[in-house]
Amino acid sequence: EADIYQTPRYLVIGTGKKITLECSQTMGHDKMYWYQQDPGMELHLIHYSYGVNSTEKGDLSSESTVSRIRTEHFPLTLESARPSHTSQYLCASSDMGVGETQYFGPGTRLLVL
Amino acid sequence: SQQGEEDPQALSIQEGENATMNCSYKTSINNLQWYRQNSGRGLVHLILIRSNEREKHSGRLRVTLDTSKKSSSLLITASRAADTASYFCARLTSYGKLTFGQGTILTVHP
Numbered sequence: 225e226a227d228i229y230q231t232p233r234y235l236v237i238g239t240g241k242k243i244t245l246e247c248s249q250t251m252g253h254d255k256m257y258w259y260q261q262d263p264g265m266e267l268h269l270i271h272y273s274y275g276v277n278s279t280e281k282g283d284l285s286s287e288s289t290v291s292r293i294r295t296e297h298f299p300l301t302l303e304s305a306r307p308s309h310t311s312q313y314l315c316a317s318s319d320m321g322v323g324e325t326q327y328f329g330p331g332t333r334l335l336v337l
Numbered sequence: 338s339q340q341g342e343e344d345p346q347a348l349s350i351q352e353g354e355n356a357t358m359n360c361s362y363k364t365s366i367n368n369l370q371w372y373r374q375n376s377g378r379g380l381v382h383l384i385l386i387r388s389n390e391r392e393k394h395s396g397r398l399r400v401t402l403d404t405s406k407k408s409s410s411l412l413i414t415a416s417r418a419a420d421t422a423s424y425f426c427a428r429l430t431s432y433g434k435l436t437f438g439q440g441t442i443l444t445v446h447p
Contacts, residue, residue: 228379230379255433257435259437264423264440264442265439265440266425266437266438266439266440267380267425267437269434269435269436272434282434283434283436314379314380316379316380324367324368324370324429324433324435325370325382325385326380326382326427326435327382328372328379328380328381329379330378330379331378331379
C-alpha cells in the first residue's frame, strides 16, 4: 500500500465556496501530481510539481491552483467551487528517475451543488 | 483521442479465463505502464515495460510492447473475481509525464 493520503475522501459543497483538497505523501518523493477523472473516463493531468516551490499546469486546463511549500504536501485549492468542478481528484507522487512509476492516493470525490 | 486508444472498452469473462487488453499510442515513449483501478479509487501500478523491451511478466500478468506498431497488450491469465477493475495503460513521454488511456473495464464472473 502506497503511503499517500488524500482528505477529504468525499466532499459535498455549495457553489461559490472555497475548498482545499489535501494530499500528503511520506515516501520523500520529489514529483507530485493532481489528476481529474470523471466516472468511467480517463485521467487528465491538471497540475504537477517537480519539488518544493515548483508547480506547473498540466494538460487539462483547470481553475484550481496548487502549492508546494513542503516536499510531502501538495494541496489543491478552488477559490470558488462550481458544479462544473464536480469530479474525482486523484493525487499521485513519483520518485525522480525510477521509471516514473506513480503512486496514487485514494482520491477525493467532489460534488458541487 | 490524441492520447491513444484502449480496447476493448469493456470485457466480461468467467473466472479461470484469460483477459487481454490492448493499448495503442501515437507518440514516442520512454516506457509504458499498466495500472488497475478498483471502484473509482486510486490507481495501483501493475507493471512497467521499457521502450527497449518486448515482453515482461509479473505473476499472472504478461505485457508485450511493439514500438513499431505503437501498441501494447496486457494479458491476465487464469482470471479471478478479484481481478474485476478498470485497467489503464499510461505512456511516459520524454517530457517525464504520464499520459493515460481511456481504460478497459474488466468484469470477471465467479
